[in-house]
Structure formats: C-alpha cells, structure tokens
Amino acid sequence: MGLRLPSLQALLVFEAAARHLSLTRAVAELNVTPVAVSRMVTRLEDALGLKLFARTKTGLVLTDEGAKLQVAVASGFGEVSDTIEELKSHQEQGETVTLSISSGFASQWLLPRHERFHEAFPAVNLRLQVMTSRLYGPLDGADLGIRLHKPGSEHEAFCFCPEVIIAVCSPG
Numbered sequence: 298m299g300l301r302l303p304s305l306q307a308l309l310v311f312e313a314a315a316r317h318l319s320l321t322r323a324v325a326e327l328n329v330t331p332v333a334v335s336r337m338v339t340r341l342e343d344a345l346g347l348k349l350f351a352r353t354k355t356g357l358v359l360t361d362e363g364a365k366l367q368v369a370v371a372s373g374f375g376e377v378s379d380t381i382e383e384l385k386s387h388q389e390q391g392e393t394v395t396l397s398i399s400s401g402f403a404s405q406w407l408l409p410r411h412e413r414f415h416e417a418f419p420a421v422n423l424r425l426q427v428m429t430s431r432l433y434g435p436l437d438g439a440d441l442g443i444r445l446h447k448p449g450s451e452h453e454a455f456c457f458c459p460e461v462i463i464a465v466c467s468p469g
Contacts, residue, residue: 303344308370310337311349315367318357397426397442 313323324331342349349363359367403425426439436442
C-alpha cells in the first residue's frame, strides 16, 4: 500500500510559508502568485482537517499542529535535498585518481596528453600531487606516483621510461 500524503507541492508551499511566517516571502521565494500560495495552504489545511496558521494583526503564527508539521516537512525535504546532493556529487566526481609527480613531468609530459586521456576516460578525475623536491619517498596518499626507484623499496615499481645518457659535443 502506498503512502497517503497530501500534495507534495502543497507541502513545499507550506514549508516556505512556515519558515518565513509570511505568505509574501513564500511568494517571492517560490516565484508564484500570492493567490497560488494562499490556495495551496488552504487546500492543505482542508485536506488535513487542521488549521496550520493563525492569522494575526502582526502576520502569521503557526498553530501547534502547524509547528509540528513544519518540523517534519522541513526535516523530510532537508533529507531529500541532502541525498540528491550526495548522489549528484558521486555522479559528478566519478572515480578520482591521485597522481604524485614532479612539476616538470606534469607540465612537459602529462598536461599535453591530458585532453586525450579525458576523452578516453571521461569518468576519471585526475588529481595531481605535484612534488617540488626530489622524487624519493612515500606516495603520501596518492594512488600512483613517479619516483626515482631505490632497490628494496616497499612499493611495486616498473620502469616508465628508461634513462638514456648520451654525450653531446660541439666541434668547438
């Protein structure tokens, strides 16, 4: 059996009016007409068989029932909003891979190839941890790193590009 709730639009309008204690401010926030807000609140009150607001000379005041409903509605909408934001951030983030590399490697080798990498793997976000000192030592939380390898290191290593040393001379 499904949930038996009043109109979610009416609950949204009620929440804005209750939070502001003003139909005018709810109108401005929701970008609807004053008549629409007033009708939605009246329909919600009729559907529930409860008075949610007391209209006074100084403005709106929540009744006890209205205050109780406002807490529940704000909490529910807040949780829905938080969940949607969490889902969006996971979708936008994709998988993050942290690379620990030298500034020279980043600028001379990686960045010229970054666009092709992003086209091939659009869901992978690269996070760069740029090393300014010598490339020895631990990865410090990085997934992959380029280091000068010393035998006996605790990390698995493979040769990315062998070092080639050649003599460059001029006739002079």
